Every structure is written in C-alpha cells, then in structure tokens.
Amino acid sequence: MSATRPTTSAQKDISMERQKAMLARHFQELSKVRETGRKVAYTFVPGNLTELISEAGMLGVYPEINALQSGMRQRSADFIHEAERLGHNEDVCTYVKCDIGMLTKGNIGPTGEKLPPPDLLLLSYTGCFTFMKWFELLRREYHCEIAMLHVPYAADGQPTEAMRQYIAKQLRNEVIPKFEKVSGKKLDLDSLAARLRRSALAEEDLSWVLESAKKKPSPIDAYFGAVYYVGPIFTAFRGGEDCIGYYRALRQEVKSRLEHGEGPVTPDGTLAKERFRLVVEGPPNWTHFRDFWKIFYEEGVVFVASTYTKVGGLYDRGFRHGAEKDPLLSLADYCLSCYTNLSLPARVDLLERYVREYAADGFIFNSIKSCKSFSAGQLVMLREVEKRTGIPGAFIESDLVDPRYYSQANIKNRVESYLQMLDQRRRA
Amino acid sequence: MSAEQELERLLDRCERIYGDVALEEVKAWKAAHPGRPAIGHLPVYVPREVIHAAGALPVALQGGGDQVDIVRGDACFQSYICHLPRSTVELGLQGELDLLEGLVFPSTCDVIRNLSGIWQLLFQGKYVRYLDLPQALNDTGGLFYLEDLEGLMNDVAARANQKPDKAAVAASIRLYNRNRRALQLLYELRAEAPQLVAADEAFLVARAGGQMEVSAHSDLVETFVSLARKRNRRKEDRIRVVAIGAFCEQPPLGLLRTLERSGCYVVDDDLNLGARWIQGDVEPGDFPLKALSKAYLVQSTWASVRFEDEQFRGDQLVARVKALRADGVIFAAPSFCDPALLDQPPLQKALTDANLPFISFKYAENTGQFQGFREQAGTFSDSLKLWGTT
Numbered sequence: 001m002s003a004t005r006p007t008t009s010a011q012k013d014i015s016m017e018r019q020k021a022m023l024a025r026h027f028q029e030l031s032k033v034r035e036t037g038r039k040v041a042y043t044f045v046p047g048n049l050t051e052l053i054s055e056a057g058m059l060g061v062y063p064e065i066n067a068l069q070s071g072m073r074q075r076s077a078d079f080i081h082e083a084e085r086l087g088h089n090e091d092v093c094t095y096v097k098c099d100i101g102m103l104t105k106g107n108i109g110p111t112g113e114k115l116p117p118p119d120l121l122l123l124s125y126t127g128c129f130t131f132m133k134w135f136e137l138l139r140r141e142y143h144c145e146i147a148m149l150h151v152p153y154a155a156d157g158q159p160t161e162a163m164r165q166y167i168a169k170q171l172r173n174e175v176i177p178k179f180e181k182v183s184g185k186k187l188d189l190d191s192l193a194a195r196l197r198r199s200a201l202a203e204e205d206l207s208w209v210l211e212s213a214k215k216k217p218s219p220i221d222a223y224f225g226a227v228y229y230v231g232p233i234f235t236a237f238r239g240g241e242d243c244i245g246y247y248r249a250l251r252q253e254v255k256s257r258l259e260h261g262e263g264p265v266t267p268d269g270t271l272a273k274e275r276f277r278l279v280v281e282g283p284p285n286w287t288h289f290r291d292f293w294k295i296f297y298e299e300g301v302v303f304v305a306s307t308y309t310k311v312g313g314l315y316d317r318g319f320r321h322g323a324e325k326d327p328l329l330s331l332a333d334y335c336l337s338c339y340t341n342l343s344l345p346a347r348v349d350l351l352e353r354y355v356r357e358y359a360a361d362g363f364i365f366n367s368i369k370s371c372k373s374f375s376a377g378q379l380v381m382l383r384e385v386e387k388r389t390g391i392p393g394a395f396i397e398s399d400l401v402d403p404r405y406y407s408q409a410n411i412k413n414r415v416e417s418y419l420q421m422l423d424q425r426r427r428a
Numbered sequence: 429m430s431a432e433q434e435l436e437r438l439l440d441r442c443e444r445i446y447g448d449v450a451l452e453e454v455k456a457w458k459a460a461h462p463g464r465p466a467i468g469h470l471p472v473y474v475p476r477e478v479i480h481a482a483g484a485l486p487v488a489l490q491g492g493g494d495q496v497d498i499v500r501g502d503a504c505f506q507s508y509i510c511h512l513p514r515s516t517v518e519l520g521l522q523g524e525l526d527l528l529e530g531l532v533f534p535s536t537c538d539v540i541r542n543l544s545g546i547w548q549l550l551f552q553g554k555y556v557r558y559l560d561l562p563q564a565l566n567d568t569g570g571l572f573y574l575e576d577l578e579g580l581m582n583d584v585a586a587r588a589n590q591k592p593d594k595a596a597v598a599a600s601i602r603l604y605n606r607n608r609r610a611l612q613l614l615y616e617l618r619a620e621a622p623q624l625v626a627a628d629e630a631f632l633v634a635r636a637g638g639q640m641e642v643s644a645h646s647d648l649v650e651t652f653v654s655l656a657r658k659r660n661r662r663k664e665d666r667i668r669v670v671a672i673g674a675f676c677e678q679p680p681l682g683l684l685r686t687l688e689r690s691g692c693y694v695v696d697d698d699l700n701l702g703a704r705w706i707q708g709d710v711e712p713g714d715f716p717l718k719a720l721s722k723a724y725l726v727q728s729t730w731a732s733v734r735f736e737d738e739q740f741r742g743d744q745l746v747a748r749v750k751a752l753r754a755d756g757v758i759f760a761a762p763s764f765c766d767p768a769l770l771d772q773p774p775l776q777k778a779l780t781d782a783n784l785p786f787i788s789f790k791y792a793e794n795t796g797q798f799q800g801f802r803e804q805a806g807t808f809s810d811s812l813k814l815w816g817t818t
Contacts, residue, residue, distance in 0.1 A: 086773060087772065087773040087776055087777075088770075088772075088773055089769040089770075089772065089790075091508070091763055091764045091765075091766075091769055091790075092766055092769050092770050093766065093770075096770065125563055125735075128538065129535075129537045129538045129541070129733075129766065129767070130538070130766055130770070132563065132735055133732075133766065133767065133770035133771070134770075136735075136736045136774075137770070137773070137774065140740070148563060148564055148735055148737075149564075150562060150563040150564040150569060150572075150735075152560045152572070153535065153541060153558060153560055155533075155541075155544055155545070155556075155557075155558030155560075156558075162572065162575050163572075166564075166568065166569075166571075166572040169568045169571075170564050170568050170569075173566075173568055174564065174566065174568065343544070343545045343548065344542055344544075344545025344546060344548065344549060345545060345548050345549055347545075348549065367506055369506075369508045372509065372537070372538040372539050372542075372764075372766060373538040373541075373542075375506060375508075375509070376505065376509050376513070376538060376539045376542040376543070377504070377505075377542040377543070377545055377546045378506075379503065379504050379506070380504050380546050380549055380550065381549075384549055397506065
C-alpha cells in the first residue's frame, strides 16, 4: 500500500520552483560571459569559496553539480562511455568521467546552453583526493590559471590552529592574488566580510529547516528533499540576496507544513503516514533518483537526517560564515568543518548524534562505488554506530551517475528486508 | 663463498623479509634495542628520517601481498576498494602488527586517509598519526609541513623516552642520504645492464629496507650492487621497458618475474617509491627538519599522489623513457587505485604524442594468475622487436 496521497504528476515544493528560476538566471549569465566579459571560476562544492568568487565579480561553475544533473537527465551514461573510450578506467570516479565526457561532447550545461570555459580553476582540496586529479585533467584541457587551496584533513577530530592559519595564509598569499590577476579587481576584505555575514542569514534558516525533522511527523525528507534545499547554499548563491530570500521562503513553507502536521512532499504527493524515521550516510544515486526515493516513500520512510547534505557545510552543528571576524579565518573554519573533511570517528559521532537527536528507528548506508572518500571505511563505521546505538543498520550499494551500478531490484529487496526487521523489533 | 653464492644468500634474506608478515626482522631489532619503539607507516612517502631520529625504527607496511588469507579484512571494505588496506587490516586484526607502537598514515589518497580512521576505531589506544603532506608546494605549505614534522618528531620521541634532538635529525638525514645513494646505484646499474639485476631482485633488495635499520640496509644494497657488477650474465634480446603505477600497492613477485620472462627488461619502475622519493642528498644545515620540509617541496620525485604544480608528469615520463633508452612503457596499476588510474590517460597521451608505445594492465597484491600478463607483455615485446611498434 502506498504511503503517499496519490497525484498525477510529480509534486514539488514551492521552493523548488524558486530555485529553478535562480539556476536559470545563473546559467543565462554564464552563457553571456562573452558579451559581459565576466570571468568564470570552476570549483567544487565541499570547501567552496563562493563568497570569494562573487566578491571578485566572477561566476561559479560546479562540475560535480553538472555531473549530477547529467545523471538526473539520463545523459551521464553517454558521457561516461565517451570518457572510457578516451582511456579513462572503469574503476575511477564517475563524476570525473561524466564531466570529461560532457566536455568532449561540447560542454552543454543543464539548461541546454554551452558552458563557458574557466578563467580560473579554484581547486579547494577539501576532503577528496580525486578533486585534485580532476582539476589536473581539466587544466590540460583549458590551459588556464589554477589556484590550489590545500585544506588539511581534520584527522584527530578537531581542526588545529595551525590548520586554520595555513588555509588563511594560502588564501592571502596564493589564492586571492590569482583571483585578482584573473578578475583584474582588487579584493575588498571588508566587503567580503559583509558578504559572509549575509551567508549566515541563509545558513540560519537552512539549519532551522533541517532541524524541523526532529518533529513527528517530520515536515521534510532530510535526504531526498534536502538535496534540493542545500542547492543554493552549496553553490553559486551563498552570500547573495537571492539566497537569503530562498531560505526565508523555504522556512515559511516548512513552517506551514509543520503547523498543519503535514509530512514531506514526495514526487507522488505528500507523505500521508510516517512509518519509519531513518538516518542516512552517503550520497544518493542520481541516475535513478526518483525510483530510488520511491523505494523509501512507498514504505513510509522519512529520512530525518543525512550526512550527504553536510558536504557543503555543517550548518546544523552551528557553523556560520562570518562568526569569526577575520574573513579569511572564517573561510578556513568553513573548509575545515565540511563533512568530507571529518575523520571517520567524527563521522561516527555525528551519525550517532543524528540517530539519537532525531529519534531515528534505524540508519542506512548508501555506499557509492565512485566515491572512495565516502565509502572506504563505511562498513567499520556501520558496525560502530550499531554498537553505540544498539540499533541495526542497513547497507546498500549504488553509484553517483553510472547507471550500470544501480540495481533497483537489489536495493528494494534489501531495504524492504531491513524495514521488516525494524518492524519486527518494534513489535517485539 | 663465491660472488654468486653470496648474492643468493643476500637475495634469500630479502625474500624472507618480503614474505615475513610477522615482522621477525623488526622483532629482532626490538630485542636488540630494549625500550625503543617501532613505528609503522603506510605508503607512499613518509620522511623516515624523523622517526629514526626520534629513536624508533620506521617500518614500511606494504600490505600482505599474496601471503595473507583475507577473512576479516574483507568485512571492512567493499569490493571496489583496493587490496592493500584490507590485508593491512587483516594483519592488524591477526595481531601481527601489535609489536608496532604506532602507525603513520601519509596523505596518499582517500583510502589510506580513511584507513587512519579505521585504525582509530578498531585499535583504540594505539598511536595513529595522519601526515598531511603539503599540496601547496610553496613556502606556506613548507611551513605547515615543518610543524607537522615537529609534531611527529615529538610524538615518537616521547614514545622512545628521548628528547627531540636537532643533531640526531641531522645524523639521520645523512644516514638516509647514503641509503638513497645506494638505491640510486642499484637503479643505475639495472638501467645500464639490466641482465645483471632482475626486476624482482631490485624490488626485493629495495623493499628489505622497509623493515631494517637504515645503515644495515645501505650496507646490504651496496654489497648487492658490487656483487651484481661481477656477474657474468649475457644480455638477452629483450625490450627495455619502464613500469609505472605500482607506487603504493605492490605487485606480487610472480608478476615482476613474469614480465621479465616475457621478453622485457624492466629498466625503471616506481616500486618502493617512498624510499627513493627525495632526489639527491638533503643538506641538513642548521635546521634539519626545515631541510626535510624544503626537500619535499623541491626535491620530490614526480608522483601521482603529489599535486602537479608546474611540470606535467607526462613530459617527465617521456623524458625519463628517453633518458633510459627504453623501448616502451608498461602501466601496471592496482585495481581501484584512483591516483594511478586517473593519471593514465594524460600519461598515455604524452607517450602517444612522443611516439612511444605502451601497454597497460591492472593487478592486485595477491593476484595469482600470470598467464594473461605473460601473453600481453610477450606480445608487446615481440611486436616491438619485430616491427619496432605495437
């Protein structure tokens, strides 16, 4: 029996439409850089320096986001095939191959317009070794400036003062001079600081939205729904008025659902009955996003917390841009605290807290073949979270954008068995 | 004892060390040096001088090769993770690494990085240090790395009940300079007369250093080189190849032997790369740790795990192949090794542009079937010998 109220077409949050318009404007601006002369920086989501890009008057392009959108639009298989034809190995990250394939086939962005080449590759090396290899590959294609920002790994659970200073110094001595060289504009640190404080306004509202999942029933799905919610703040919009407006509206929307006791909006309508509250670790699969989600909402599963939606910042744990007065140290704090930069014990601590604070019935790991930064060690993490919470976890496997590694039947089978087990435990 | 017998004895010892997952060599060292710790480290590069100067024996951990049955290690990793971490965990859970007072995990890749976290979770109370080698290859990165080295030095010295000592670091640097020179001689001899030093012999001799006191290993390498020079071996009609991609998880010995039996002389490789990472001598000066930090910035070999700042690796590979008068390149990388595999397309393009032939295959440290490699390498060799091209 379906746990959703039936509808004829895919239901969307009102905020999704607003986000769609923001993205359309952004890609339109990107398509016009030849005329406007605006410079373009390619960068990654974890540890992104969006405020710095905006402050330099440049536009950001996020290759991971392009790849995941290609996945959702069923284009990634072709792109990956193209990259493999060029010699890229089947064992490596499919985001990279999707991006290389897309580039080879004309670099057409998600709105159907050609993406401009980068003037600067901003390599914020935050928690993913593959980022470095990825931009080494892109540099050979574009022959443009590359700015390396080495973000040290917080291996002992907490970033050190030396790490903060190291990042701030790199920003001051290496990264900002490259921005100034490319943009031709002197960076105003006071203006950057003001922009960071504006980011915090949106971060406050996002945190409220994510924490609303503590209520029963949860008004949001903190995984499948939240990957949309984090879109603006993880990418080109943070620090801008659009972004503040988006999160204010999102908060109102969720608040209204909360007041009416409504569950999350799924593609098949509002979830009528919350049967299971789960926490999830790992990115989703993008090529079968809706089918993947359906496995869960059909069973009345609501994800009340997810780690993937923290790769671009752990705002729900209190981080705010601009809290540290020195804008460069504030950016350093941000980079160091992104989920991908956490040690395995710190990730386990976070998952344990999520299970307890969100009163979860269980937790699930979606292990991604492509993403070793996430995946290596997840089986050990799973057992540790089980040990600490006394709740059994589930483990499924898929990939980011390679449809060859997604099996609906296998995942559905495993999820259903897991939920049956949770149900049995509940009855017992 | 004849030179050949002496060589055989020496190679037997190296092969025993290679196959000894129980680290008997380390146990013997500890028995001879009561109270002094042994600190393990993962590939690729860790400045062993620092651990040595702090009074400990640095021990290179290179997985379980094909000597370990993996049972519990497999339960920690999905099928798409490389083999080295699972055999390392297996050895840890079997208690084979209990004699090590701590482990250092360099920033090689995401898997080795996460292995540091697995160690923190599975072996609570053990000293675990993540060494974040700088990817900012400038003074800023150098300063950060220097502080990291000071931290490592202090931690290890505390475990050895020693005070961190500048003079000890300078002395260790000199000992490792000698070791690097000895390894350089070994590699030069192989490049010059590959019939005198087989690929597996060079591999075994270099790798033995991972478990030995540095001076003893330098003696061993120097002895091997001087004895090998005296060998009376006829040069065979084989092609000269450079083998790359095996800088972390090492191939089984059988694979190296197979390559040479298939008509190739391996004249250069990136096996045991950590021991040869720094090119040339390091001048300790008045600030020896700073000298090590500087050496990492300006004297590192090119490697897939280090940010490609100015010089393209492809250009460096082509230059190396030409300098060694190699006929071609064999890309031999472990399955699921992101750094090696992501580097292959641009390296292969550079070779293609320079009209240099290559083949590629993947292996795991416990690969047991070599027929496919033999056929591939044999065909490569035959085609180059017959037609000068593939």
